[in-house]
């Protein structure tokens with residue numbers, strides 16, 4: 285993951301962070317899913333796009349409950365979270381045609397977690413040569429347009445009735 289070159293991650297580092305704010309709690313509480321890049325909502329878990337992606341189509345799946353550790357998730361949460369990971373992978377394959385995926389949890393600051401106290405699984409589609417490709421879309425404006433376009437496509441597929 286570290287080899288991926290994602291310059292807009294700098295924006296994330298520079299963005300002022302409100303004290304005690306957890307985006308995995310505040311964003312689902314808000315009703316504007318499009319603004320918050322929430323792709324899909326379930327009973328216990330939801331799918332959200334990463335605003336500071338490692339790659340286009342970088343998603344995160346999290347339980348609604350503010351729980352910091354993967355192993356503290358309840359059975360129902362675990363099942364729904366993993367089902368959404370699977371569904372996200374199927375949809376990403378359909379929409380973006382990746383060559384592979386990185387799926388993972390960064391738990392604890394030492395492991396590189398940006399948000400340490402609300403567990404979330406990263407789903408990152410990978411393409412051969414993507415580490416070389418990323419500098420081409422260095423422009424933040426282009427990245428935001430790209431995210432919005434991808435959001436619409438992924439949301440349509442994720443929320444479609446067809447079983448994935």
Ligand SMILES: [Zn+2]
Nearest residue numbers: 306309350402
């Ligand atoms: Zn939270």
